[in-house]
Amino acid sequence: MSFRLYDTAASEVRDFVPVVPGKVGIYHCGLTVQGPPHVGHIRKEVVFDVLRRWLEHSGYEVTIVANVTDIEDKILAKSAEAGRPWWAWAYENERALDAAYEVLGCLPATYQPRATGHVPEMVELIDMLIERGHAYVAGDGSGDVYFDVRSWPSYGELSGQKIDEMEPAADADPRGKRDPRDFALWKGFKPEEPRTASWPTTYGRGRPGWHLECSAMAAKYLGSEFDIHGGGIDLRFPHHENELAQSRAAGQPFARYWMHNALVTTSGEKMSKSLGNSLLVSEVVRRVRPVELRYYLVAPHYRSHAEFSEEALAEAAAAYRRLEGFVLRASEAVADVDPDVDVPETFRRAMDDDLAVPQAMAVVFESVREGNRMLSAGESAGLRETLASVRAMLGVFGMDPLAEPWVGLDSVGSSGDRLRGVVDALVHALLEQRQAARENKDFATADALRDRLKAAGITVEDRHDGARWDLTEPDDVRRN
Secondary structure (H helix, E strand, O other): OOOEEEEOOOOEEEEOOOOOOOEEEEEEOOOEOOOOOEHHHHHHHHHHHHHHHHHHHOOOEEEEEEOEEOOOHHHHHHHHHHOOOHHHHHHHHHHHHHHHHHHOOOOOOOEOOEHHHHHHHHHHHHHHHHHOOOEEEOOOOOOOEEEOHHHOOOOOOOOOOOHHHOOOOOOOOOOOOOOOOOEEEEEEOOOOOOHHHOEOOOOOOEEEOHHHHHHHHHHHHHOOEEEEEEEEHHHHHHHHHHHHHHHHHOOOOEEEEEEEEOOEEEOOEEOOOOOOOOOEHHHHOOOOOHHHHHHHHHOOOOOOOEEOOHHHHHHHHHHHHHHHHHHHHHHHHOOOOOOOOOOOHHHHHHHHEOOOHHHHHHHHHHHHHHHHHHHHHOOHHHHHHHHHHHHHHHHHOOOOOOOOOOOOOOOOOOOHHHHHHHHHHHHHHHHHHHHHHHHOOOHHHHHHHHHHHHHOOEEEEEEOOEEEEEEOOHHHHHHO
C-alpha cells in the first residue's frame, strides 16, 4: 500500500501523489512569537517531525519549511505591555521556540523563514491580487488593503462554509471594507504603533496581514504548487482558508494536500494563553524527561485531541520506559546492532495509513514483548534482529534511546537529573577522600584520586571554598 493522507480539503484519506516524483515539499505554519511555546503549540511540531521521518524512511527527499511569524498585532501588544522593542520581544520568543524544538528532538526544518524578511514578496502578491480584481485599497485613507472574498466564488472550500453563512470576526475592524468578511492583506501604519513595525509601499506605510505572510513564503521556497500544507486544526479557518483563497486567486495551484493535527486540551478546552491554562515546554520538561513528553505527544493519532494531565504524562513516561528498558538491556546482550533496517510490514501498513501511530506503536510493543522473551531465554540470534527492528521503528518516531539527542547522561534511566545527583554524591565522596589525604600530606593518594576522576571524564577545580567538579569536554577526554 502506498502512503495515504487525510486531506482536510477533501474530508477524506487520499493516495499521496507528490508534485515531483520522489520529492515532497511541506509547509507548516510556525508560531506567532508573542510568547514562549506551550505544549499545545509544540504538538504540531512533533506531528510534522514524525511525518517527515516516515517519508524519509520511505525513500522520499523531503523539503520542509516552517515559518516564524515575527510581526503581528499580538506581538506589538505584548511587547508594548512589557516595555520592550517588538523585534527584541519576537526574537527572544523565537529562540525559546527553537529551544523547544531541540529539547524534544525535532529535526531542524530545511528552512525557517521570518515574515519580516519577506515583505517585498508580500507586496508583489498584493499587487497581483489588485491587478486581478481580488483586492482593493480601502477608501478611508487608512492605507489598508483587503481581499475581496466575494470576488472569489470558491471562498470557504477548505472549511466547508458558505460566504453568506459566515460571521465576521468579533474583533474585526469594519472600516474601509466592502464586506465585513473581507480580510486584511496590508495594515496601514497607525501613529500609536512603532514606526519600525512598518514598511513603505505605494499604498502607504504599513505592515503585512497575517494570512498574506504564509502565502508569500510558501510560494517563494516551495513553488506555486507544492505537496502538503498544514498546522493545528484551529488554523483551518480563517488562516488557512484565507491563504488558499488569496494564493489561488493569484493564479497559484498552492497545496495539493491540507494536513491538520488536533489540539492538546486541558479540562476539555483548547490549551491557549488566553485561557490561562498553558503549560510551557520549558517548565514541563523539568517534571518529565523531554523524550517522555515527546512520547505523550506522538502516541495518539494526530487527528485525535490529547487531554493534558499529570496522570497522562506519567502513563506516557511509564510506557516509554518499558520500550527504553528493553533497548538498553538487549544492547548489553548483543552489541553493535545497526538500526538502519527496514521496519516490519505491519508497522509500515499502519504508518502508510494516514500515520496511524497507535497501531504502529502496538507493533513496537509486540516486538518488545517478544524481545524480552528472547532475553530471558538467551536467544541472541533472534534478539539481534528484534532489537534492530525496534530501534528502527522508534527512530521513525524520533525516540530511539540510543540515538541523538537521547543517548547519554540525560536520557538513560528514569531521570537524568536523578542520575546526575547519584554521580554527584559518588564524586563528592572521592573528593572528600582526596581532601582528607591532602590534609594528611598524603599527596600521592590525593593525586591518584584526582587521576581516577580525570580518567572517568571528570575535571576537578580546587577553589578557596572547596573543590568543584564538572564533566570533561569530549575532546579533552580523547587527548588524555
